[in-house]
Amino acid sequence: MENIEFNPVRSFIFVDCPQEKNRHKLQHWMYYHHVPESMAKFGPFVTKYTYYWALPVPDDGERFGGRNFCLTEHYWLVNPNDSRTMVNALSEYFPPEAMVWQGHLPDRPETYEKSMFNGDDARATEGNEEDDTIPFVYIFMPFWWEEDLKGASRTLEDGYNYRWLFTFKYPDGVSLEQGDKWFFDEMMPTFCNMPQTTRILTSRVKSELNDSPYQRVVEIWFEDNEKWLEAVTEGVKNMKKPEWATVDSFPFLKPQKEIVSLFLSDLPGDDHYSQYHGYQPRR
Amino acid sequence: MENIEFNPVRSFIFVDCPQEKNRHKLQHWMYYHHVPESMAKFGPFVTKYTYYWALPVPDDGERFGGRNFCLTEHYWLVNPNDSRTMVNALSEYFPPEAMVWQGHLPDRPETYEKSMFNGDDARATEGNEEDDTIPFVYIFMPFWWEEDLKGASRTLEDGYNYRWLFTFKYPDGVSLEQGDKWFFDEMMPTFCNMPQTTRILTSRVKSELNDSPYQRVVEIWFEDNEKWLEAVTEGVKNMKKPEWATVDSFPFLKPQKEIVSLFLSDLPGDDHYSQYHGYQPRR
Amino acid sequence: MENIEFNPVRSFIFVDCPQEKNRHKLQHWMYYHHVPESMAKFGPFVTKYTYYWALPVPDDGERFGGRNFCLTEHYWLVNPNDSRTMVNALSEYFPPEAMVWQGHLPDRPETYEKSMFNGDDARATEGNEEDDTIPFVYIFMPFWWEEDLKGASRTLEDGYNYRWLFTFKYPDGVSLEQGDKWFFDEMMPTFCNMPQTTRILTSRVKSELNDSPYQRVVEIWFEDNEKWLEAVTEGVKNMKKPEWATVDSFPFLKPQKEIVSLFLSDLPGDDHYSQYHGYQPRR
Amino acid sequence: MENIEFNPVRSFIFVDCPQEKNRHKLQHWMYYHHVPESMAKFGPFVTKYTYYWALPVPDDGERFGGRNFCLTEHYWLVNPNDSRTMVNALSEYFPPEAMVWQGHLPDRPETYEKSMFNGDDARATEGNEEDDTIPFVYIFMPFWWEEDLKGASRTLEDGYNYRWLFTFKYPDGVSLEQGDKWFFDEMMPTFCNMPQTTRILTSRVKSELNDSPYQRVVEIWFEDNEKWLEAVTEGVKNMKKPEWATVDSFPFLKPQKEIVSLFLSDLPGDDHYSQYHGYQPRR
Amino acid sequence: MENIEFNPVRSFIFVDCPQEKNRHKLQHWMYYHHVPESMAKFGPFVTKYTYYWALPVPDDGERFGGRNFCLTEHYWLVNPNDSRTMVNALSEYFPPEAMVWQGHLPDRPETYEKSMFNGDDARATEGNEEDDTIPFVYIFMPFWWEEDLKGASRTLEDGYNYRWLFTFKYPDGVSLEQGDKWFFDEMMPTFCNMPQTTRILTSRVKSELNDSPYQRVVEIWFEDNEKWLEAVTEGVKNMKKPEWATVDSFPFLKPQKEIVSLFLSDLPGDDHYSQYHGYQPRR
Amino acid sequence: MENIEFNPVRSFIFVDCPQEKNRHKLQHWMYYHHVPESMAKFGPFVTKYTYYWALPVPDDGERFGGRNFCLTEHYWLVNPNDSRTMVNALSEYFPPEAMVWQGHLPDRPETYEKSMFNGDDARATEGNEEDDTIPFVYIFMPFWWEEDLKGASRTLEDGYNYRWLFTFKYPDGVSLEQGDKWFFDEMMPTFCNMPQTTRILTSRVKSELNDSPYQRVVEIWFEDNEKWLEAVTEGVKNMKKPEWATVDSFPFLKPQKEIVSLFLSDLPGDDHYSQYHGYQPRR
DSSP states (O other), X not given: OOOOOOOOEEEEEEEOOOSGGGHHHHHHIIIIIIHHHHHHHHGGGEEEEEEEEOOOOOTTGGXXXXXXXXXXXXXXXXXXXSGGGOXXXXXXXXXXXXXXXXXXXXXXXXXXXXXXXXXXXXXTOOOOTTTTOXXXXXXXXXXXXXXXXXXXXXXXXXXXXXXXXEEEOOOTTOOHHHHHXXXXXXXXXXXXXXXXXXXXXXXXXXXXXXXXXXXXXXXXXXXXXXHHHHHHHTTTTTOOOOTTOSSXXXXXXXXXXXXXXXXXXXXXXXXXXXXXXXXXXXX | OOOOOOOOEEEEEEEOOOSGGGHHHXXXXXXXXXXXXXXHHHGGGEEEEEEEEOOOOOTTGGGGTBXXXXXXXXXXXXXXXXXXXXXXXXXXXXXXXXXXXXXXXXXXXXXXXXXXXXXXXXXXXXXXXXXXXXXOEEEEEESSOSEEEEXXXXXXXXXXXXXXXXXXXXXXXXXXXXXXXXXXIIIHHHHHHOTTOOEEEEEEOOTTTTTOSOOEEEEEEESSHHHHXXXXXXTTTTOOOOTTOSSXXXXXXXXXXXXXXXXXXXXXXXXXXXXXXXOOOOO | OOOOOOOOEEEEEEEOOOSGGGHHHHHHIIIIIIHHHHHHHHXXXXXXXXXXXXXXXXXXXXXXXBOOSEEEEEEEXXXXXXXXXXXXXXXXXXXXXXXXXXXXXXXXXXXXXXXXXXXXXXXXXXXXXXXXXXXXXXXXXXXXXXXXXXXXXXXXXXXXXXEEEEEEOOOTTOOHXXXXXXXXXXXXXXXXXXXXXXXXXXXXXXXXXXXOXXXXXXXXXXXXXXXXXXXXXXXXXXXXXXXXXXXXXXXXXXXXXXXXXXXXXXXXXXXXXXXXXOOOOOO | OXXXXXXXXXXXXXXXXOSGGGHHHHXXXXXXXXXXXXXXXXXXXXXXXXXXXXXXXXXXXXXXXXXXXXXXXXXXXXXXXXXXXXXXXXXXXXOHHHHHHTTSSOSOGGGSOSSOBOHHHHHTOOOOTTTTOOOOEEXXXXXXXSEEEEOTTOOGGGOOOEEEEEEEOOOTTOOHHHHHHHIIIIIHHHHHXXXXXXXXXXXXXXXXXXXXSOOEEEEEEESSHHHHHHHHHTXXXXXXXXXXXXXXXXXXXXXXXXXXXXXXXXXXXXXXXHHOOOOOOOO | OOOOOOOOEEEEEEXXXXXXXXXXHHHHIIIIIIHHHHHHHHXXXXXXXXXXXXXXXXXXXXXXXXXXXXXXXXXXXXXXXXXXXXXXXXXXXXXXXXXXXXXXXXXXXXXXXXXXXXXXXXXXXXXXXXXXXXXXXXXXXXXXXXXXXXXXXXXXXXXXXXEEEEEXXXXXXXXXXXXXXXXXXXXXXXXXXXXXXXXXXXXXXXXXXXXXXXXEEEEEEESSHHHHHHHHHTTTTTOOOOTTOSSSSTTOSOBTTTEEEEEEOSOOOEEHHHHOOOOOOOO | OOOOOOOOEEEEEEEOXXXXXXXXXXXXXXXXXXXXXXXXXXXXXXXXEEEEEOOOOOTTGGGGXXXXXXXXXXXXXXXXXXXXXXXXXXXXXXXXXXXXXXXXXXXXXXGSOSXXXXXXXXXXXXXXXXXXXXXXXXXXXXXXXXXXXXXTTOOGGGOOOEEEEEEEOOOTTOOHXXXXXXXXXXXXXXXXXXXXXXXXXXXXXXXXXXXXXXXXXXXXXXXXXXXXXXXXXXXXXXXXXXXXXXXXSXXXXXXXXXXXXEEEOSOOOEEHHHHOOOOOOOO
């Protein structure tokens, strides 16, 4: 068997916790079980593994598929979906409740197998409307951002950054090229020309790695959430609606299904390799 | 000059961020400036310095003076308010905006000195209603909880913990003894007997250390925020109202002025001594 | 309530694992559950918390109450047995099995309560012969060794150190003074004059802190276990037997009950504060 | 000169300490000298470097080439045996005694050069019967286990793991294919069907990397050493003996020469990158 | 024996390396041997242990007893000179050469005992003119600066800090009170009024702790070394010379014997507890 | 776009601080701003990032382009000059003053743009004689040294190492092959045969990666700076001068332009990944 090839990729997981009553339970599972188990599993080939706490979803953020828990970021030296990486000494502990808390399974135990999920099952949950569940959004992208559309010289000394991170897929039947034409010719110029935006970056999602439906990931920065709201309401007033819109107004995409967002700050995340030291609750 | 005496104390700061537009700015100041400066200042005599992220204030939480940012915890080997500890090589960087973001100064720059605050000024802000500002709540207490009223044998294996932490002062003119009589004879038995509570702890605030008006600190645990809400509405129905109540219904105290709350999980906080490694934002 | 006084003390726990079939289970409990829970409980007033792996008990070591698992060491700033330190937010998870694995409870579940122990119960187990169980040995001593009897100038460059650490109590009815007379006038001179010993240190056990029956702790160093065996057999041939001996030959004390030993190297232990980073098993 | 290619590999060293009188000396060399020197040498291209303490060799374990000191594990990004990696600023300190303590050189100084070994000499020691020395066993394997034969869904919550790790070579003259036929058709089905086994994994040794004679590495898990003993005695009763057996009973291979074993727990090893902080012996 | 009392003190050692040919040798001894041994010795009762690299001694700095190696800082919870702290399991490795490199012993091996020094011998070296050796300067002072004479509100945002740290003793026969009169009435006002100084702090040396001859420690900050030079030449022109001056011009004290200086920046030092991870030289 | 290829390379930056009045300012910029920003930028693909403090430039060191601040070392998994790595979320904060302090821009603000530099501008500064500025020297080389010319078996136990690290380019118009002929046939044999040298290593600079003019990097070790001085004066007396010499005596190259040196010890550098914990100045 040929050895695996070098294929540095970055991944993002957009984590939600739709019901506040579960937030502390999800925290417990992630920090008590999942973080150390994950490091044990992929430590030697992941160079950074970090959780970034989500800022609360701002007003109007639901239309953009806003999620409220965290961004999980990994940097992989190889494609972790390659079949040669599949055998692990220990499987991750993945109780179905952890999927309920994230909104991927309905909060009705009778609807899922009592038996333990494994991580792969969990990461394949797609959500559906009847159950009011949302898809597990796990995207791969290049190690470095591909396109730098605005604000390349911005440093930490240049002000506060309210970072709107989102990924999306064009509606079914719209090709990446077709969709990107609108994205680069219409949507991006609109945002680049707005006074409210300070920085714009985008990459194509490497959806071929894990058969993700998502196609593009974007980050647009603002001074704060008020500037964000102006931008996505006033600022887009003259933006041409794409013919393939599934929703009438910007972003023209169905929340949670076609577009998913996180609102983040510059706060360094919990960089588990250098910081994790066990689950030590307050006395 | 006699050397300072051993006086181990724990302190809590209840940090709020009343306007969401400022949350990321407050994060920046705390993690970029304040954490490393604080460790440089008190590292050799503080044995633990941790921030715990607040869970969102639950429904009805405003009546309890719910705050939404974090709990700051220190463990001191000596009383940091002692005059012998006052000379520091470097003063903390404390721009007035950091006080605005926490709700202690009004969001109108014309009302405060442009010049830098120092930490002591900041920590003395009391808030007032006209300005819609709230007091800086910084309380000292024993290193160990004083009273164990329910659930002493609870371990991490016994379920999830939704921890309601609050401090309060009895209304002006009510002595600690007078107030505590109601607290221990009426309020605590009510909570101890509720099925919703799993753990109850309380200590007297060592208000003599920094002239804090607050008198008592309490922690009551529940399975989740729904159980909390039941407890503080249904559960207290038959609780006798104290004669000195300044508010008609439980907790019988004015939010933010007489009672201040945080809602916390068991999630280990950001233990700065073992975890801080500079301000490294996401790429 | 007066604040607690400064009382720096060091403690040792002599941990055994009498049945090899349980060693990995005991490791799991200690590193998965006990270490992070302990740090959460006493972190702010314990300045060092370390486990040192025991070398295998050498030939003839059973006569000296040799234990084979580890030495647990704490440095406390205050007496942890003081009543003012007794209220903890979370209780340690202490299943009775963990006591079975250490030899403190018989390996017959029907003999102990199914309910969870707490740490204090566990630390009070005394062992008895019918059950073939041994006492929990937890001793307090001064922060610094009290008596330096041989080898004060020894540095790390002076050779290998095979460290025999033991604690003992004189037989019932023998006072510390009476016993110490023999210890200092007969036993210590014998060991100091032996060519096999390189370093000798001893302190009185602060048995008043936790009502421990043990009275003295000693450390004697050798180049290796062969030198140790020579010393405790050939080397003591002319040592005068104390009148109170409960056993005919040196050490004249009943193993596990009156004398307990660990054999240790200079290997730095697992210093949990600086090293613990969760339970991450090998892939 | 072409730059070196990406070739992620994992390696195991099976470390023994045949004479207990040397265990603390070997510990000293490994932790005082070898760990920091190794990290200085290969830090930038080894992503994890860990020692796992061996459980004592169980009864009957000698027949399986049981070793009693530790497993050394590295994860390499490139093949460290490539000629382009051979020039190091500093050579490792490798006194011949360190090889004596591991059983690779006879304990008779007159038989080896007084001059220092270097690491490559050391790692090439093969052992021989007259001297009662054993080979240095250093094997390379894929980063991920290749074959998952039993228990793929096992998580840390599913019970204790007594992990029997072994590597072996088929007797001289037996090809890998010939040997593997028996291994996969006879030996593995026997173990997979045993009630005592909970997990079985195996990979081919990448013996081409360092000309190691060993051909296969296997890990089989049990609840404890009693289950292991049942398995390798009762459990293999009906296993067909291979025609090429050099020993009459299972494992049909010569201990230490053809098969070498370690008995390990899930205890996280000493992960030197995140944990090493110098050689600080107990006070 | 009464337990030791709480007595938090800070200490400074002013380390010099008079001959550049020895700088790397001194670094080796300090980082290879001394740092880990020191932490092993006093870790549980020293809350911070840091080396700060000296800036090069500026022009004219020799007149002020400028030293060029580093400042060693400890924060002690108890007085380490107390007789109850004197027994250590291991003695520090202190070869006389390490004292030669620091200028405390003459660079002539025939003048000192070949045998190893211990730390206490080393720390008592006083230097003498014939040998061109200088005293070991080890001073204790309060945990917090005592007197804040200028610039109390200075923060890290207020500019660069060139920190002149010095300790001194008044000439023999001059009492502290007599000397301090000049210091506070003449010298300090001169420096406080200079435009070149940004910050002035001073404490009395707790010379009673270790019989140090030094009496006062001072820190004066400047923007850079040019401002420092202006200050100590131009700036002091009108300063009244004390009657007890042993040297004609400011600082009126004999360099190295009566006054010793270090020139330091704000650069965080090597904080050994959180940073030391062994001696790992560049590849 | 094809994913980036594995291309492990090491880089060195030779950092100078020509005016001592700026040393603390350069330290501030590097440790307050540059280290955390750099780690945030390249953390996931740089496996080690370290600063090594320069020993003072020895007598006669100026002729060799001696620099006095530090060596910056990175180990990269990919070529950081590849166009696919150019988009960064945040740009490094690179004020022109930081280049003045390193001698790359003249100390006359009127000569440079007030606007911020970016890192790439900074790293392209070449220096010129009129301004008395020196080039930014940033070289790439193989992960491992290429040629081992003397002392391959040297270990840390074999004595002190005074390490002369230098890079150079042959004069314009001299090809690498032409220059290397003299280097390997004349210069290297001279140094290899000297009693003063203990270790010699060299690699070709991978100047194609960043269009660096430098061609070769060499490290020669001595016991101390006196041995170095002997070597580069007495020791080279009979060395044949190359026909292309631009300077009359050894090293026959123009300092700072054609040859640049650092003098280093074995002192482990500031390994930022494992050691950086924010900017915490001395109290």
